[in-house]
Amino acid sequence: MDYFKRIRELREDNDYKQREIAKLLNVGQRTYADYEYNKTRIPIGSMIILAKFYNVDMNYICGISDVKNTFPI
Template identity: 60%
Template sequence: MRYNERIREIREDNSLTQQKVADLLHVGQRTYADYESGKTRIPVDSLLILARYYNVSVDYISGASNVKTKYPQK
């Protein structure tokens, strides 16, 4: 699974709007929609924010793994 599909899936699983997630990332809704569609690559720092927010590993949210492990705690 590609990261853009994964971020959409996780957002929908958490019943969040694109606007809510865009606000979390401090970007416009259109920019976030472009991340989900794959039109624009999401910055790594935004993937880290989403991984922390959803409490999943960066490997999972990026699509590198299908194992839904928790975000590592300090």
Template identity: 55%
Template sequence: MPDECANCHIRPSFRVYNSISQAILVYIVFCIRGIGMRYYEKIREIREDRGYTQQQIADILCVGQRTYSDYESGKTRIPLESAMLLARFYNVSLDYLVGITECAYPYPKTK
């Protein structure tokens, strides 16, 4: 992995949360504050950039296309488990997925 993100010229953060509750809290706070691009705009942008349909992503998340459409429109908040699954599927960090950072690098996997 490069030392800097080509898009934002900052070093990627390798923060590892001590617990799932800590990760959930960070996710909730940033979703409520609406920092950066709104998460629903980001999940739509990533899906379209990668050439997937709403139905294909809905199938991966085991939800209906209408439910996934509601996630992308912001009518319904995407559950944390689904956001984590999308981040893994797209190979990006959860921070990138919810619009906290523009560096898409995923965090290193813990053992």
């Protein structure tokens, strides 16, 4: 699974709107939508914020692993 599918899946599974996650990342809703639709690459810093927010490790959020390990502290 590609990261853009995974970030959408995480958002929807946790009942968040795109605008809420966009605010967390300090970007506009349209920019965040572009991340989910793979129109714009998401910056690594934003990926880390999302991994911490959803408490999943980077391998999961990047689509490398299907195992939801917690974000390492």
